[in-house]
Amino acid sequence: MPSDLLIACHQLLKEKKLTIAFAESATAGRLSAELSLIPECGDILKGGIVCYDACIKQDILGVPQEIVEEYTPESAEVTKELAERLSHFMKADIQVAVTGLTMPGGSETKEKPVGTIFIHLLIKNKAIAVRDVFSGTAEEIVLQTVDRVASLLIDELKL
Template structure:
């Protein structure tokens, strides 16, 4: 069952006749899955791409290899690039790119610990980058990210 904030966000998107698509790395499809469980989701959810491995980011979403090498696959810069790459083949009013570190073994550092998540939303051409650091198990981090995306969209659509 999706969280209350995901349900509220979905209803708002449907009410405003806005569509949405995802490019998901660290969330590995969970954003798409959570938003797909809301009644009438077909009115707003276009789809998504799981781009967990860097080669998918580069080959499908056309993220330059140099960008990944310079900033790491888990970065604000790559989150922006995957959202922009998604726009090249999936038409939606809202495009969301997400990368991050849900568990050890990625590019974590003292400045970018496990739990750091990067969200990049493009809403009708407006870019909204978000960096958050969450605590908990990998699933907890992913679900907090899903809710943060929903809150970001609610705030932006209602402004």
């Protein structure tokens, strides 16, 4: 069941007649899936690409290998590239990209622990980049990320 925050975000997007598309790594499609459970989501949701593995980021979305190698697949730099490149595949008013670490492994370090999430929003070509560190199980981290994206969108669209 979608959170109240995501439902409020959906309503605001619908009122403003805005569409949204996702490039999801850490959330593995959960943003799109949660949004798809809200009635009339077809008015705003264009779709999403799950780019969990670095090869999808590079081979499908076209993120240069050098950027992935220099910054890691779970980084602000790669997340920015994903958001920018998503518009070549899905025309939407808003592009959202998410990478991060929901469980041990990947590019985890002391400076980038499990729970680190990178979000990059493009709202009519305005960029908003956020780095958060959440705690809990992998699912709890993913659901916190969904709500964080929703709150970022609400804050930005209410301006």
